[in-house]
Amino acid sequence: MSEDTIRLVTLGRILRRRRRLLALLVVLGALAGYGTSLLFPPRYTASASVLLPGQWEERGLLTQAEIASSSTVVDRAAASLRWTDVSRAELRDRVRAKVTDGNVIRISGTADTPARAQRLSDQVAQQFVVFAGRIAGDSSDTDEVSGPQALRQQVTTTNRRISELAEAADPGRTVESVQARTELEQLRTALQEAMKKLDEADPASNRTGMVVMGPAPRPTGEAPPTRIQLVAAGAVLFLLLGIVGHLVAARADRRPRTGPEIAAALGTVPLGTVDVPTGRHGPKRRGARARLRRLLGTDTRWDVPVPRTTADGAGLRLRYRRVYTRLRDRLPAPGGVLVLVPEGDASARHAAGRLAAEAGSAPSPGSANGRHPLLRVVEVPVARPLVPDRGDEAGALVVLGAGNWTEEELAGLAGACADAGHEVVGVVLAGPVRLRGKRSAGHRDATVGDEAVPDTAAPALAARGRTTGGGA
Structure with missing residues (x-):
């Protein structure tokens, strides 16, 4: 993985x-x-729209949107609302303005109630229109007249003077008078066309027509x-x-999972893989922590392959028999075999019990060296492994489940065997399988081939120092 x-x-x-x-x-x-x-607390957002008539460039619209959410406009709105529980700085964070299609600026206000959100957005929209009008020189409280407005007054005065000059000229009596009246009318027309073009080209003349497009609708749901x-x-x-x-x-995770990797960590060779039916891995762990792990489903690994299905127990028996035959051939001298099972590895403990039962039922003449070794199953703690001293054993066999132990833990187990004088002759992996055959609810025996191996054999054999098996 x-x-x-x-x-x-x-x-x-x-x-x-x-x-x-x-x-x-x-x-x-x-x-x-x-x-x-x-x-x-929940927040509610209401939006009011302001229409900007006339021709506007995109930059001009963005500028107006910035003005609508500026501190000046929001402070004016805060002064009109007179909310004592909300500061002006907080109101500035609750007001947003953006440009939408059709020269429309949408002003949004957020508050803790729908009514307050509606009042905030309406008040900011109104203050924006007033403030924009003052900037454009269209406010009623503007005292000074300058820029385009002063030019319009000069043009009006000039038109009035042209009319006076035209009336003072001798109408139609001389050629000079007719020519003068014609030139004055042409001048009047030119001034009117120039002012018309000026009004069309000046965006400030369009700002005077900003309109709030009705009150903001009261929000019906919370803001995200x-x-x-x-x-x-x-x-x-x-x-x-x-x-x-x-x-x-x-x-x-760097724990070895294959037979060669585990054997290399132990400094030995793999003897094969045996099958253990799922759901029959010996006694369950006790305690509150173990019960919680079973309740949450964390007592089994999720990254291991799905157990394969076997038709009957004949294949299981054949695998144990072949592993036992390889074990006999690997022994360097006559004697028994110390079978080491990591503490807490229920599958390995069950497999070791079945392997010991197979040793007790195997015929002696079939071995290559004429030996039929005894098997003694010992459960060893992996954290601080302690292996019994060597007696009449010819070697040690390690039975464990794949992917449960780190290389450091396996090396510690091999070191404990060397410290006790045992030679690790091989390693056997225990893999779970599922049986297709139906089993009764109270059935406690596992049928393997033509014989029955009691389920109680594995726990009994896993006791420390217990010896089992048969002699040739």
Whole structure:
């Protein structure tokens, strides 16, 4: 898993085998989101629209939007609202303005109630129109007249003077008088056309017509993030964290899984793999922690392959018999065999018990060296391994499940064997399988070939110092 690419089948395996733990994480995430929603009161947002008539460039519209949300406009609105529980700096954070289609600026205000949100957006829109009018020189309280307005007054005065000159000229009596009146009328027309073009080209003349497009509608729902959104976000976040945590832990896992890797860590050779029916791995661990692990489904690994299915127990018996034959051929001298099982490895303990039962039922003439060794099963703690001193044993056999122990733990086990004077002659892996045959609810015996091996054999053989097996 540590070097494999993450695939959908991996995610599906996590969701399937860790569904109880992930469901608990989803509930905890939802509760965290709900608690977060209690820390932040609900907010409501209302929007008012202001129409800017005439021709506007995009930069001009953006400038007006900035003016609408400026501190000057918001402070004017705050002075009109007179809210004592909200500061002006907080109001500036609650007002937003943006340009929409059709020369419309939408001003949005956020408050703790729908009525307040409506009043805030309406007041900011009104103050924006007044402030923009003062900038354009169209406000009623403007004292000075300058710029285009002063030019318009000069043009009006000039038109009045042209009319006076035209009336003073001798109408139609001389050629000079007719020519003068014609030139004066042409001048009047030219001034009027120039002022018309000036009005069309000056955007300030269009600002005087800003209109608030009705009161802001009162909001009917909370502004995001709502309580439901926070609860959903918390549940999804915790679910993703749980899945990512499983993937990170699997990629960081460097425990050997194959027979050659485990044998190399122990300094020996693999003798084969035996099958252990699932659901019959010996006594269950006790204690509150073990019960919690079983409840959450974390007592079994999620990243191991799905146990394969076998038709009957004949194949199981054949695998144990072949492993026992290889073990006899590997022994350097006559004597028994010390079978070491890591403490807590229920599958390995069950496999060791069956291997010992096979040793007791195997015929002696079939071996290559004429020996039929006794097997003594001993359960050894992996954290601080302690192996019994060598007696009449010709070697030690390690039986364990794949992917459960690190290289350091296996090396420590091999070191404990060397310290006790035992030679590790091989390692046997215990792999789970599923039987297709139906079993009754109270059945305690596992049928293997033509014989029955009691389920109680494995726990009894796993006791420290217990010797079993048969002689040739």
